[in-house]
Amino acid sequence: MGWRNVIITGFSKLSYSCNNMVAQTSLGTYQIPVSDINILLVSTTQAMISSALISELAKQGVKIIFVDEKKEPISETVNYYANNCNYQTLINQLNWDEHRKQILWTKIVAAKITNQILVLKNYDKEYCDVQAELNKLEFNDYTNKEASAARKYFSDLFGQKFKRRNEKEVINGALNYGYSILLSAVNRKIVLEGCQTYMGIHHSSVRNEFRLRSDGTLSSIH
Structure with missing residues (x-):
């Protein structure tokens, strides 16, 4: 490597x-x-x-x-075949235990929100609202605290007027650029391990061919 x-x-x-x-x-x-x-x-x-x-x-x-x-x-680029891709790896991925995936998703969301709190603390920003969302996190994030924590996080970090989906916002351009690079690095690791990127543990959008990397990068971004 x-x-x-x-x-x-x-x-x-x-x-x-x-x-x-x-x-x-x-x-x-x-x-x-x-x-x-x-x-x-x-x-x-x-x-x-x-x-x-x-x-x-x-x-x-x-x-x-x-x-x-x-x-x-x-x-x-996405390789057709990873260096160590084999049939058994694919079978194992197809048979991932559903309960285990839910446990992993809970841990990933908890790690993401925890990282957001650390960033806010590092920049001496208010973090109590984000901490409150972490405290209310449930198993498998049934109440979608990931999204509600993210909204409060960006507002606390960049100001109340900041909108994450505003394509004209320079900050969003920088965030999207960095996130794309991070996604690619995670995707590369997934492929090298012989796993399929479109078989995730939580993300399920039919338009997302990289569901597993979307799952895996959440605890690292921000």
């Missing part, structure tokens, strides 16, 4: 040669061993990437993330 997160920000040509990613830019030509790369973020629409490089990065389990003209992540 690689250790470098490589970000391409300007005009460049990315290709593959002798186990290296070759990046040709206006400043020169650079080579990075494919085995060193953890995530490749193509943070520009002015880069060209060869199919040979994409193939080799996929073999190494490297996640490639592409952005749109607004510099926001718009797509990422």
Whole structure:
């Protein structure tokens, strides 16, 4: 598994040669061993990437993330087969115990709200309202304290006028960008473990092909 997160920000040509990613830019030509790369973020629409490089990065389990003209992540690569994907792993995932999934979801929501409280404390913000939601958390979060805590969290952190779904808000753009990167990293780990990203423990939207990563990132965001 690689250790470098490589970000391409300007005009460049990315290709593959002798186990290296070759990046040709206006400043020169650079080579990075494919085995060193953890995530490749193509943070520009002015880069060209060869199919040979994409193939080799996929073999190494490297996640490639592409952005749109607004510099926001718009797509990422997902391998057909993880390095250790096998039939038994799929069967195990299909047969995850329902009660155990509910226990995990409760712990994930508790961890998310706890992290929110820690962030508010770190910035000397009011956190009592969010703490109250954590105190009322029930098994499997039947009363959806995750959502109510999030609303109070963002208001306490950014002000009462802040709206998380306001696409014109600069803060939301930054949050969405960071969240997309985090989602991709979690998704990469899931695939490397041989699991299917669309089989989650709580999220169930038919439009979400990455339900498991959506479950897994909640305790880490904010």
